[in-house]
Amino acid sequence: MISxxxxxxxxxxxxxxxxxTDGTADILREFQNKYGREFNIKVAKESRQGLSFARNxxxxxxxxxxxxxxxxxxxxAPDFIGNIIKNMHKFPGYLAFGGKVLPKYEDGTEPAWxxxxxxxxxxxxxxxxxxxxxxxTYPVGCNMLFRKEIFDKVxxxxxxxxxxxxxxxxxxxxxxxGFPVLYLPDVVVQHFIDSFRTGMDYIKKVSKLxxxxxxxxxDTLNKNKNxxxxxxxxxxxxxxxxxxxxxxxYSLKGEGIKGKTLFISMxxxxxxxxxxxxxxxx
Numbered sequence: 001m002i003s004x005x006x007x008x009x010x011x012x013x014x015x016x017x018x019x020x021t022d023g024t025a026d027i028l029r030e031f032q033n034k035y036g037r038e039f040n041i042k043v044a045k046e047s048r049q050g051l052s053f054a055r056n057x058x059x060x061x062x063x064x065x066x067x068x069x070x071x072x073x074x075x076x077a078p079d080f081i082g083n084i085i086k087n088m089h090k091f092p093g094y095l096a097f098g099g100k101v102l103p104k105y106e107d108g109t110e111p112a113w114x115x116x117x118x119x120x121x122x123x124x125x126x127x128x129x130x131x132x133x134x135x136x137t138y139p140v141g142c143n144m145l146f147r148k149e150i151f152d153k154v155x156x157x158x159x160x161x162x163x164x165x166x167x168x169x170x171x172x173x174x175x176x177x178g179f180p181v182l183y184l185p186d187v188v189v190q191h192f193i194d195s196f197r198t199g200m201d202y203i204k205k206v207s208k209l210x211x212x213x214x215x216x217x218x219d220t221l222n223k224n225k226n227x228x229x230x231x232x233x234x235x236x237x238x239x240x241x242x243x244x245x246x247x248x249x250y251s252l253k254g255e256g257i258k259g260k261t262l263f264i265s266m267x268x269x270x271x272x273x274x275x276x277x278x279x280x281x282x
Contacts, residue, residue: 002035006081012040014061016054019047050162051141059151071142074189075104083186084145091131091182095150096174098139099187101125111198113261117246121206121265122193127183134181138171143189153177158220163281164206165213169220200264207265211236211272212279236270 004011015031017024028043035041046057059067066088070076087097103110103124123140144167154173157166171181196202218228243266247259272279 002039003078004076004081005078006085008039010085011081012042012062012064014042014044014058016057017043017045018051018054019045019049048159050159052157052159052161052166055141055166056156056159059148059156062148065148066145067148068145069141069143070189071191073192074101074142075192077188077190080187080189083184087184087187088147094182095147095153095179096139096171096181097145097184097187098125098134098171098181099143099145099184099189100127101140101143101189101191104190104192105198106192106194112255113203113257115250115258115262117243118262118265121203121210122197123191127185129185131185132183134171134183138168138175138181139183141167142191143187144171145184145187150174150179153179158217160216160220161213163213164209165217169217172217200261203261203265204268207268208272208279209281211269211274212276214269215273215276233270233273236266236273240266240270 015028017028025045032041032043042061044057044061046054055069058069066084068084091097101123103122105111120137120140123142125137125140125143154170154177156170158169161169174181197206214232215229218225218232221228240263243259243263247256247263250256250259
């Protein structure tokens, strides 16, 4: 954030140490000591483990009307803050937004298994360069924005969702309440993807966790939760069958690894949904 073109008086930086056991606290103290006079920096520790606890803590600490979330492995473009401010004036009727997320691979190359059907597993969001509303999809946690008042209307993040799907939860709540969500193509972050996250073990783990998180998300609903669990189960099965067809299509083009990885991901999501009690968070 120190590379932003916007004036330091236009934004505050809030960093939540979510019960870290490494050198995070020392790094944050050094950062505050170095830049605290120039920037408005708030650092807080949230001992309750989980993204939702950390994000809710950030909401409580925020003094501005606009809250922007990015992850510790996301790199904001230099005009990130400036474009947020511009768009908040440009679209006063919207309360929730999502920006563009571009992958920055550790080895510099996109994995051979990547396809549009699976890119969200590493939080890629690129819907082009036009402003538009999210319809069938939603923003991801490493680049999502809100007018603070929305949390008074729909509540905060679901603390039962510790590592995955809390972003999906909040945006579905927002849509169910009748508020549209706007895509901002000029609010851009690069998401650093280390080599571990392009390996098959990671894909299997995070896919199972996605399935578990989806079960938990539905289980928190007040109405028709059993029906919605059944419908989600049938949706997973349908997508698994569709991934088999896509696997065949990719194989005919000599890109079988794309279809195979998609099938593996869908199989593990289904597995995680069904066997949610056995899926360990990591």
